Amino acid sequence: RKAVAALGATRVMILASAPMAHRTAAAPADGPYLSLEAGGLFPNSGSVSNTTGPSFRIGPDDAPTGGAAVGLRLTPFRLEVEGLWMRSATSGNANGISGHLTNIPAMANIYLDINSGGKLEPYVGFGIGASFVSLTGTTASAGQINSSTHVLAFQPIIGVNYNMTDQIGVGLQYRYFKTVDPWLSAPVGQRVSFSNSAHVVLATLTYHFFATQAN
Numbered sequence: 001r002k003a004v005a006a007l008g009a010t011r012v013m014i015l016a017s018a019p020m021a022h023r024t025a026a027a028p029a030d031g032p033y034l035s036l037e038a039g040g041l042f043p044n045s046g047s048v049s050n051t052t053g054p055s056f057r058i059g060p061d062d063a064p065t066g067g068a069a070v071g072l073r074l075t076p077f078r079l080e081v082e083g084l085w086m087r088s089a090t091s092g093n094a095n096g097i098s099g100h101l102t103n104i105p106a107m108a109n110i111y112l113d114i115n116s117g118g119k120l121e122p123y124v125g126f127g128i129g130a131s132f133v134s135l136t137g138t139t140a141s142a143g144q145i146n147s148s149t150h151v152l153a154f155q156p157i158i159g160v161n162y163n164m165t166d167q168i169g170v171g172l173q174y175r176y177f178k179t180v181d182p183w184l185s186a187p188v189g190q191r192v193s194f195s196n197s198a199h200v201v202l203a204t205l206t207y208h209f210f211a212t213q214a215n
Contacts, residue, residue: 151182
């Protein structure tokens with residue numbers, strides 16, 4: 001009888017502990033969240049089209065970047081709005097511009113979270129919005145440039161989150177950021193256009209405002 005009773009007690013303990021383990025590894029509850037982002041910006045270089053003169057090169061340097069997002073989790077989806085600061089120095093030479101290229105995008109992102117059954121949560125996403133683009137500097141081909149505009153922007157995204165608790169998560173994310181080619185003003189009535197894109201790698205820290213409710 002004692003052996004049967006011990007086995008029965010063990011079975012009850014295992015069954016009782018299973019929901020607790022599941023809750024420990026559970027994903028965050030649905031609801032609003034705030035995410036802070038910081039990482040590296042790796043812009044693509046290219047040629048600049050000039051309406052009234054010869055083309056020249058733009059070579060933005062790698063730079064740090066950061067921003068923040070507020071969102072709403074609706075498992076398995078997340079919807080968020082986000083702002084980033086992306087500013088790179090541009091390398092100058094005889095045929096290139098020396099100055100700074102700035103992108104300040106405001107994006108609406110949607111994510112699909114992939115349930116792994118544990119604390120790691122991979123995801124894919126896509127964002128669309130607008131970027132404030134500014135180019136300042138000098139070039140032998142177009143003289144002094146100091147112009148800005150707003151253009152359509154988009155970004156496919158992949159990443160993974162690690163849910164440290166049911167409210168706090170850390171993550172790593174990659175995105176390919178691109179805008180339609182901006183047209184900017186240059187001296188003497190010139191107009192210049194260039195390809196504007198970058199690889200972005202971000203570390204994220206996310207706080208979910210609602211805690212998971214215990215069963």
